Amino acid sequence: MNVRDQLVAMAERTLVHVRAGTTDRTESVMTVPAVNYYDPVRWQQEVERVFRRLPLLLATTAELHEPHAYKAIEVCGVPVLLSRDGGGVLRAFVNMCSHRGAMLVDEGVGSARRFSCPYHAWTYDQQGELVGIYKRDDFGDVDTSCLGLTALPVEERAGLVWVTLTPNPALKADAFFAGYDELLGACGFAGMNHLASRQLAGPNWKVAFDGYVDFYHLPILHKDTFGPAFPSEAVFHRVGAHQRVTVPRGPWESLESLPQDEWPDSLLTSGVWSVFPHASIAGFALGEYMIYQVARIFPGANADESVTHLDFITTAPLTDEYVARANKQINFLERVVRDEDYATGLRIQRTLKTGTRLDVVFGRNEAGAQYVHGWLEEILQTPDDGLTALFQRGVAAGRLVTDRQ
Numbered sequence: 001m002n003v004r005d006q007l008v009a010m011a012e013r014t015l016v017h018v019r020a021g022t023t024d025r026t027e028s029v030m031t032v033p034a035v036n037y038y039d040p041v042r043w044q045q046e047v048e049r050v051f052r053r054l055p056l057l058l059a060t061t062a063e064l065h066e067p068h069a070y071k072a073i074e075v076c077g078v079p080v081l082l083s084r085d086g087g088g089v090l091r092a093f094v095n096m097c098s099h100r101g102a103m104l105v106d107e108g109v110g111s112a113r114r115f116s117c118p119y120h121a122w123t124y125d126q127q128g129e130l131v132g133i134y135k136r137d138d139f140g141d142v143d144t145s146c147l148g149l150t151a152l153p154v155e156e157r158a159g160l161v162w163v164t165l166t167p168n169p170a171l172k173a174d175a176f177f178a179g180y181d182e183l184l185g186a187c188g189f190a191g192m193n194h195l196a197s198r199q200l201a202g203p204n205w206k207v208a209f210d211g212y213v214d215f216y217h218l219p220i221l222h223k224d225t226f227g228p229a230f231p232s233e234a235v236f237h238r239v240g241a242h243q244r245v246t247v248p249r250g251p252w253e254s255l256e257s258l259p260q261d262e263w264p265d266s267l268l269t270s271g272v273w274s275v276f277p278h279a280s281i282a283g284f285a286l287g288e289y290m291i292y293q294v295a296r297i298f299p300g301a302n303a304d305e306s307v308t309h310l311d312f313i314t315t316a317p318l319t320d321e322y323v324a325r326a327n328k329q330i331n332f333l334e335r336v337v338r339d340e341d342y343a344t345g346l347r348i349q350r351t352l353k354t355g356t357r358l359d360v361v362f363g364r365n366e367a368g369a370q371y372v373h374g375w376l377e378e379i380l381q382t383p384d385d386g387l388t389a390l391f392q393r394g395v396a397a398g399r400l401v402t403d404r405q
């Protein structure tokens with residue numbers, strides 16, 4: 001099925017729920033051991049078996065449009081350098097000098113044709129080749145071809161950039177994406193402009209990520225901000241390990257009076273696009289343009305901490321007036337995530353750590369989190385040589401059934 005047909009099918013599924021007053025539920029309630037959210041051994045396994053084996057969403061194309069653009073970012077203890085060459089090819093490297101390991105570039109974005117180490121000035125080009133050694137004679141007959149930067153697998157798809165933190169990953173990228181990247185492509189991120197980046201400190205990455213696939217809390221926790229505009233119901237469109245979430249209410253009925261080939265792209269691509277294991281993308285209109293929040297959650301220094309990178313990209317040209325307007329909206333969103341979602345999450349982290357409850361409970365309506373936890377368990381138990389097959393096969397956790405809203 002082509003991309004538009006798949007998006008139309010998702011819209012039809014949502015519309016069926018709207019007409020019938022039904023929604024998605026799972027077949028049963030799921031419990032997750034509370035200790036999974038704070039145990040350091042479990043956390044280390046998640047870092048090694050999930051975050052170091054799967055592609056992670058590290059950047060937007062919008063940050064790296066120009067030839068010679070670079071971005072340095074440290075995730076899960078691995079400093080990564082993304083660099084686009086003059087011909088437009090984007091590469092990823094470990095941000096580490098081959099001489100004695102200094103970090104080549106400070107975290108952030110910029111433009112560079114060469115990367116010169118701040119320690120002893122060894123210099124690398126955009127292909128990662130070592131092209132200059134200060135006082136070269138002191139290194140004898142050194143073979144520079146073995147002293148290039150360590151390359152990491154990078155996938156630039158749908159205007160988003162994924163990097164795997166392992167040079168030779170077992171998981172095949174196409175199996176991981178399962179075509180979800182093509183659906184994301186319909187959102188048009190590749191042509192958008194970068195507005196702003198923010199970072200937030202949060203609780204265990206799963207406490208934070210559970211919140212991004214949970215619509216149940218919207219009218220409650222966010223009652224003083226945007227909550228009243230949202231129902232707590234959600235429809236889940238699963239593709240591989242990923243899921244797009246729409247709400248079975250709102251503008252979908254407007255499609256009834258339109259022939260299918262006139263269904264607007266804006267509605268066909270609406271909702272929250274969640275990318276396993278750690279990203280969530282949501283758009284909102286501001287004036288005649290769209291702004292997308294691209295949130296990525298990374299495990300922090302220990303089981304009780306995470307770091308969330310929020311990047312905001314837009315369909316709008318970056319005029320001073322629009323940027324000022326957008327920044328007001330972005331500040332508001334950042335406040336909601338920090339003071340409502342993460343303030344709650346950080347307290348959850350403390351209560352769970354008391355050890356006084358054995359499990360947390362996900363209801364039949366909390367299908368998004370059930371699916372995430374189902375995938376997580378399977379991946380943790382799957383050795384390298386079975387990972388691609390797991391992604392091709394999928395998991396049975398949190399099977400969906402239709403139920404009354």
Ligand code: FES
Binds near residue numbers: 101120121122
């Ligand atoms: S560590 Fe980079 S040049 Fe010495």
Ligand SMILES: [Fe+2]
Binds near residue numbers: 211221341
């Ligand atoms: Fe929230």
